[in-house]
Amino acid sequence: KANRYFHPEDTILNINGAKIGGGNFAIMAGPCSVETKDQIVHTAKAVKAAGAHFLRGGAFKPRTSPYSFQGLREEGLDLLKIAREETGLPIVTELMTIDTIDRFVEDVDVIQIGARNMQNFDLLKEVGKTDKPILLKRGMSATIEELLMAAEYIMSEGNENIVLCERGIRTFEKYTRNTLDLSAIPMIKKKSHLPVIVDPSHAAGLWWLVEPLAKAAMAVGADGLMIEVHHDPANAKCDGQQSIKPEKFQKLMGDLKNMANLF
Numbered sequence: 001k002a003n004r005y006f007h008p009e010d011t012i013l014n015i016n017g018a019k020i021g022g023g024n025f026a027i028m029a030g031p032c033s034v035e036t037k038d039q040i041v042h043t044a045k046a047v048k049a050a051g052a053h054f055l056r057g058g059a060f061k062p063r064t065s066p067y068s069f070q071g072l073r074e075e076g077l078d079l080l081k082i083a084r085e086e087t088g089l090p091i092v093t094e095l096m097t098i099d100t101i102d103r104f105v106e107d108v109d110v111i112q113i114g115a116r117n118m119q120n121f122d123l124l125k126e127v128g129k130t131d132k133p134i135l136l137k138r139g140m141s142a143t144i145e146e147l148l149m150a151a152e153y154i155m156s157e158g159n160e161n162i163v164l165c166e167r168g169i170r171t172f173e174k175y176t177r178n179t180l181d182l183s184a185i186p187m188i189k190k191k192s193h194l195p196v197i198v199d200p201s202h203a204a205g206l207w208w209l210v211e212p213l214a215k216a217a218m219a220v221g222a223d224g225l226m227i228e229v230h231h232d233p234a235n236a237k238c239d240g241q242q243s244i245k246p247e248k249f250q251k252l253m254g255d256l257k258n259m260a261n262l263f
């Protein structure tokens with residue numbers, strides 16, 4: 001179902017008026033984690049003013065260490081809803097377990113499946129039974145074929161509203177957190193009709209690499225970007241080193257708008 005051979009035209013998702021795919025470039029921006037009401041509302045307003053189409057923010061966080069901040073969980077979803085009311089931005093947030101799926105279906109605009117759960121097949125099948133748009137992130141060690149088959153699991157249950165996301169893969173390189181696989185974008189677009197966005201923040205792991213990688217993503221034909229933005233990266237509870245400040249985000253958005261005329 002994800003195969004372009006059987007579905008030659010690009011899929012375009014329309015999520016509360018924000019379109020992704022088929023030439024519509026969508027920007028999802030916000031902090032790694034929802035931390036406080038002020039933080040998420042402030043950031044939501046800043047990214048909206050800069051031209052973002054979606055607010056991202058983790059409530060349930062998949063952390064490497066069980067001792068790291070795990071997210072505000074249900075309270076985080078409440079705060080995201082407040083930020084949506086204040087700005088009108090649709091919200092994108094990660095679902096980690098099947099037992100919270102009803103709350104997500106009720107309250108969230110786009111359900112994110114994180115890299116670590118890309119092959120959690122039961123979770124994929126469960127979100128496949130909903131009609132929510134799904135942002136499916138590539139596993140850090142997943143091939144493009146495995147990503148497309150993960151999308152197929154969701155689609156096989158009836159939900160075809162999927163956005164794929166390249167967020168960097170593990171290689172031998174250590175200067176960057178992951179290696180952004182830019183060739184995955186034109187490759188996926190050749191193989192599949194689904195929209196594909198790029199997350200340069202998790203790929204790079206370094207805030208100053210986000211801008212060049214975001215521009216590169218647009219240049220290779222991505223359908224959008226997911227970017228981590230924090231007003232005080234040094235004190236962020238998660239991923240501060242890869243988060244850009246709202247002012248930097250605004251400048252990047254201006255540059256991308258100028259670049260869009262080239263493609």
Ligand code: PEP
Nearest residue numbers: 058114115116137167202
């Ligand atoms: C995220 O987007 O918050 C995240 C945890 O990303 P990934 O699943 O790509 O590591």
Ligand code: MN
Nearest residue numbers: 032228238239
């Ligand atoms: Mn993060």
